[in-house]
Amino acid sequence: MSRPVIEVRGLQKIYGEGEATVHALAGVSLVVERGDYVAIMGSSGSGKSTLMNILGALDVPTHGTYHLDGVDVSKLGDRQLALARNRLIGFIFQSFNLIPRTTAVANVELPLAYAGVKPRERRRRALAALSVVGLDDRAKHEPNQLSGGQQQRVAVARALVTEPALLLADEPTGNLDSRSTEDVLNVFDDLSAAGRTIVIITHEDEVGARAKRLVRLVDGRIVQDTRQSPLNQRPVGAFAGRHSG
Amino acid sequence: MSFREVVRFALRGLSANKLRSALTMLGILIGVASVILLVAVGNGSAKAVSDRIEALGTNTITVMSTNRGGSSNTSLTTEIADALTDQTMAPDVASVSPVVSSSATITYEGTDHDVSTFVGTTTDWFKASNTPVGEGAAFSADDVAQGRRVVVIGQTVAEELFPGVDPIDKQVTVSGALFTVVGVLEEKSSTGNQDSNDTAIAPLNAVRQVLSGYGALSSILIEAKDPDKVDLVQSEVSTILDQRLTTTASSTSSTSTPYRIQNASQLLETQTATADTFTTLLGAVAAISLLVGGIGITNIMLVTVTERTREIGIRKALGAPRRVILNQFLIEATLLSVIGGALGVAAALIGSNFEIVGVKPVIVPSSVGLALGVSIAIGLFFGGLPASRAARLRPIDALRYE
Numbered sequence: 001m002s003r004p005v006i007e008v009r010g011l012q013k014i015y016g017e018g019e020a021t022v023h024a025l026a027g028v029s030l031v032v033e034r035g036d037y038v039a040i041m042g043s044s045g046s047g048k049s050t051l052m053n054i055l056g057a058l059d060v061p062t063h064g065t066y067h068l069d070g071v072d073v074s075k076l077g078d079r080q081l082a083l084a085r086n087r088l089i090g091f092i093f094q095s096f097n098l099i100p101r102t103t104a105v106a107n108v109e110l111p112l113a114y115a116g117v118k119p120r121e122r123r124r125r126a127l128a129a130l131s132v133v134g135l136d137d138r139a140k141h142e143p144n145q146l147s148g149g150q151q152q153r154v155a156v157a158r159a160l161v162t163e164p165a166l167l168l169a170d171e172p173t174g175n176l177d178s179r180s181t182e183d184v185l186n187v188f189d190d191l192s193a194a195g196r197t198i199v200i201i202t203h204e205d206e207v208g209a210r211a212k213r214l215v216r217l218v219d220g221r222i223v224q225d226t227r228q229s230p231l232n233q234r235p236v237g238a239f240a241g242r243h244s245g
Numbered sequence: 246m247s248f249r250e251v252v253r254f255a256l257r258g259l260s261a262n263k264l265r266s267a268l269t270m271l272g273i274l275i276g277v278a279s280v281i282l283l284v285a286v287g288n289g290s291a292k293a294v295s296d297r298i299e300a301l302g303t304n305t306i307t308v309m310s311t312n313r314g315g316s317s318n319t320s321l322t323t324e325i326a327d328a329l330t331d332q333t334m335a336p337d338v339a340s341v342s343p344v345v346s347s348s349a350t351i352t353y354e355g356t357d358h359d360v361s362t363f364v365g366t367t368t369d370w371f372k373a374s375n376t377p378v379g380e381g382a383a384f385s386a387d388d389v390a391q392g393r394r395v396v397v398i399g400q401t402v403a404e405e406l407f408p409g410v411d412p413i414d415k416q417v418t419v420s421g422a423l424f425t426v427v428g429v430l431e432e433k434s435s436t437g438n439q440d441s442n443d444t445a446i447a448p449l450n451a452v453r454q455v456l457s458g459y460g461a462l463s464s465i466l467i468e469a470k471d472p473d474k475v476d477l478v479q480s481e482v483s484t485i486l487d488q489r490l491t492t493t494a495s496s497t498s499s500t501s502t503p504y505r506i507q508n509a510s511q512l513l514e515t516q517t518a519t520a521d522t523f524t525t526l527l528g529a530v531a532a533i534s535l536l537v538g539g540i541g542i543t544n545i546m547l548v549t550v551t552e553r554t555r556e557i558g559i560r561k562a563l564g565a566p567r568r569v570i571l572n573q574f575l576i577e578a579t580l581l582s583v584i585g586g587a588l589g590v591a592a593a594l595i596g597s598n599f600e601i602v603g604v605k606p607v608i609v610p611s612s613v614g615l616a617l618g619v620s621i622a623i624g625l626f627f628g629g630l631p632a633s634r635a636a637r638l639r640p641i642d643a644l645r646y647e
Contacts, residue, residue, distance in 0.1 A: 058562060058641045079566055085640075086564020097559045097644070101261050111563040113250055158563070 003070045005165050005197045006032035006055060011064035013050050013220075024050040025061070026220035032199060034165075036231055037192040039211035040201045047220040052170045052201045056091060057084050069165040086114050090159025094171035096151040098143040098158075105130065105139040108158045115162060129157040133187050149180025156187055160196065167191065169200040173207055185210055193234045251569065255576040258549070269538075269545045270585035273620050276535030277589025280616040282596050283531045285606035287524030292607050294516045298509050300433060300441065304472040305373050306479050307507040308465040308486065320461035321504070323449075325489050329467060335481040337474040340369035342466040343449055345457045351398075351445065352418040353406040360402055362444045363419070365452025366466075371397075373468035376446075381413045381428030384448055392450030397428040400442040419445075422455040475510050482506065528612070535616070538585070539623035546578050546631035557635050558643025571636035578628020579621060586620030 013025040024047045032038055042048040053059035054066060057073050066073045069088050076084060085091075090111075098107045108126040117125070130136045133153040143151055152172060159167055169188070173181040185207065192198055192212070200211060208214050212231060216224035259266045310321050326343040329335055349363040370376070371383045384395045396417065403412050412426045424447060433441045453459050469478040483506065490503050550557070557570060590613055597606040 053641050056562070058639075058644070079568075082561065082564050082566040084564075085562060091562050093562075093644070097555070097562075099556055099559060102257070110560070114560075114564045114566070114569065116247075162564075 002034055004031045004033050004067075005036075005069055006030060006199070007065075007067040008055075009065045011051070011054065011061050011066065013047070013054065013059070014062045023220050025054075027064070028217075028220070028222055030215065030222065032166075032197065033231060034197055035192075035195050037188070037198045037212040038200070038215060039208040039213070040199065040215045040217060041203060041205075041208045042217035043203060045219075046217045048201050048203075048217050049170070050220075051217065052168065055166075055199060056089055056168050056170075057081050082114075086111055087162060088165045090162060090164040090167045092152070092155050092159050092167065092169035092172045094174040096143070096148070096155050096175070098151055098154060100143055103140050103142055104135065104146065104154045104157075107143070107154055108161050111158060111162045125161055126157070129161040130154070132160065132190075133157045147180065148176050149183045152176060152180065152184050153187060156184065156191075160191065165197060167196055167198045169198065171202055172200060173202070173204060181207075189234070248572075251572045252576055252580075254573050255580055258553075258573070258577050259580060262549075265545060266581060269541050269581050270588065272538035272541040273535070273582050273585030273623070274538075274589040274592060276531070276538035277586045277616045277620050278592040278596065279534050280528060280531040280619075281590060281593035281608065281612050282601070282606060283527035284524055284612040285593070285597050285608045286601050286604050287520065287527045288609050289607040290604040291517060291520030291524065293604060294520060295513055298513045298516060300375060303510045303513065304469045304475055305509055306467050306469070306475060306482065307509075308467065308482060309463070309505045309507065310461060311503055311505050321463075321465055322461060325486070326462065326465050328485055328489060329465065329482060331485070334485055335478065337470050337478045337481060339468040339470045340373055342366050342370035342373055342468075343462045344370065344464045344466055345449065345452055346463045347452075347457050349419050349445070349456055351402065351406060351424075353415060356406055358402055358405040360399075360443060360445045361440070363452065363456060364444060364446045365449045365457065366446060367449055369468070370446070370466060373466050376433070377431045378428040379431035380411075381426070383428055383446075389448040389450070392448055392454060394422060394424045394447070394451045394455070395427045396424040396445050396447040397430060398426055398446075399430045399444040400432045401440055402443060402445055403429045419447075420455050424451070472510065475508060479506055479508055532619075535619060535623065538620075539582070539627045542578055542581055542624060543627040543630060545581070546574065546628050547634070549577070550574060550631045550635040553635075554638060554643050554646040557638050558640050558646065561638070561640035562644060567636045570638075571632050574632035574635045575625065575628050578632065579624035582620045582624030582628075583617075586617050589620070590617060 008028060008030045011025050011028040012023065015022045015024055028047075028051060040048050040051065050059070054061050057068065057076070060074055064074075068084065071084060071088070073081070073084060098104075099110065105123070105126050108129055109122045112122040112125060127136060127139060130139055133156050135150060135153050135157065138146060138150060138154075143154070146154065156172075172188075173184055176184060188198055188200065189210065200207065202208055209228070212227065212229045214224070214226045214228055215222055308321065321343075323343050326341050329338060329341045343366065345365040346362050349360050351358050351360055364370070367389045368383060368386050371378060378397055381397070383397055384393070388395055396419070398406075398412065406412065406417065407415065412429060415426050416423050417426060418424070430442070430444070430446075467478060467482060469475045486504055560570060593613070594608065597608050
């Protein structure tokens with residue numbers, strides 16, 4: 001087995017000082033292998049957003065170590081962190097977070113632009129990523145001309161265009177209706193089947209149920225870690241999803 | 246990430262809010278245009294004054310009587326003019342031209358023209374007063390001695406009286422006396438309200454006989470042998486005049502002299518100094534408006550950064566390094582000031598083609614460079630604060646920002 005994509009040891013995140021101290025994460029250890037599809041669930045205040053920020057190299061832990069694709073992220077400076085976010089992680093946010101007044105294809109190109117890819121190559125890869133999420137015919141549309149589900153699929157295309165080691169989704173279906181949720185989850189199933197490593201943070205059971213592995217977080221600790229389907233197979237919900245959607 | 250890409254991002258950022266960008270640019274535009282234009286106006290008025298003074302000749306001094314219609318022993322006469330040519334008393338005087346001048350009406354074949362200055366003088370005057378003859382010739386020393394009725398006319402007079410006709414050797418009537426036109430003056434740059442081409446010059450005695458009578462001279466134009474010796478000539482002339490013109494103590498105070506000496510080069514220096522102060526003042530006022538425009542940029546960029554905090558967060562999450570964010574906002578600010586500045590230069594160049602408060606502006610090339618340079622610097626400086634604020638934003642805070 002190659003090295004794990006995520007290797008987290010004794011992760012703690014403490015906000016505030018003195019009596020107002022809050023342990024958002026109280027010692028989380030987690031290993032995610034390549035090709036896994038992990039759903040991290042928990043109610044609000046369980047520390048899942050904090051975990052997401054740390055996993056996404058947007059925040060640094062107070063204690064503990066975090067190796068992302070073999071790189072010790074907790075020791076990186078601002079410049080290297082930006083590089084790690086660009087090369088190793090693809091973000092998908094709850095509120096889509098596309099750049100307004102910018103076409104879908106330009107949004108997808110953006111991480112490649114920061115990676116220094118030449119414009120022609122960039123355009124080619126961006127269009128390829130859009131066709132993966134089934135939106136190649138919407139390339140020239142601006143975010144406000146797209147539905148929520150389409151916007152989120154553009155965001156997914158943007159996340160995977162750099163071929164990152166990890167796709168990190170924070171409540172990707174939180175702002176979507178059930179129809180669009182289905183579309184986006186199908187995309188995740190396909191990506192997982194194609195061997196991508198996906199970590200998805202959610203509080204919706206039906207989203208969690210489709211992942212290969214389910215991790216439950218309560219009060220900053222992992223209380224449950226279940227494998228729902230084997231690592232090297234298509235996720236359980238994928239077949240059903242394909243036909244109902 | 247190439248520089249061109251960052252510029253493209255910046256341009257897209259600016260075009261997203263066109264009205265706001267345009268108004269911010271307008272601030273810089275007005276600042277730059279007013280700096281260039283006001284300095285040009287100051288410079289233009291300085292140039293106008295110095296042209297006018299140089300037209301008098303910088304190596305000459307003019308003696309005028311301050312005692313208008315006063316007693317005869319204080320008025321300027323031809324005897325005094327002759328005395329000034331004394332080579333032992335005034336060795337540095339090159340020539341002395343007594344001048345009488347009055348206004349007169351010239352008539353040619355029924356056409357009348359009022360000449361504002363009809364000058365009677367000697368041949369030396371043409372050279373001393375820096376008034377070359379274009380067509381024909383000046384009258385000769387012999388003409389002056391004989392008091393022949395010949396006249397040299399200015400361009401305006403020639404155009405008024407002889408449209409399409411060669412004026413040389415034509416006979417004109419001045420106050421009932423016939424004068425023969427022998428020459429036309431070269432066109433002189435006319436500055437101020439007075440048309441310096443609306444003039445006619447005739448031998449001294451002819452004018453005295455026909456127009457002004459044999460009273461006092463209007464002035465005496467004295468040419469120095471060398472422009473550097475003008476001050477020396479002035480003191481020599483003063484000495485002679487003090488001897489000749491005795492002040493009657495009762496009529497004027499003993500300290501004041503009955504004559505006034507106008508020294509063109511001194512006048513020029515004074516006027517230039519005044520004009521420089523004037524230009525500096527105008528430039529300073531305009532610079533303030535440029536500064537205000539710069540503060541406008543800071544203001545707008547701060548608003549932009551706040552408004553686009555979320556976008557900055559997204560960009561950072563997608564892997565934009567701090568430097569790229571800094572550059573993007575710096576370039577946005579600089580583009581505002583550079584485009585505004587360039588339009589300002591264009592506006593100033595167009596504006597300088599028109600007369601402003603009676604002055605033809607003369608663009609100072611260095612002011613264009615300075616104003617453009619300052620506007621770029623303003624963009625970098627005033628854009629720096631908002632840009633560094635944007636670059637310092639932590640991605641999670643920026644993403645959480647609503």
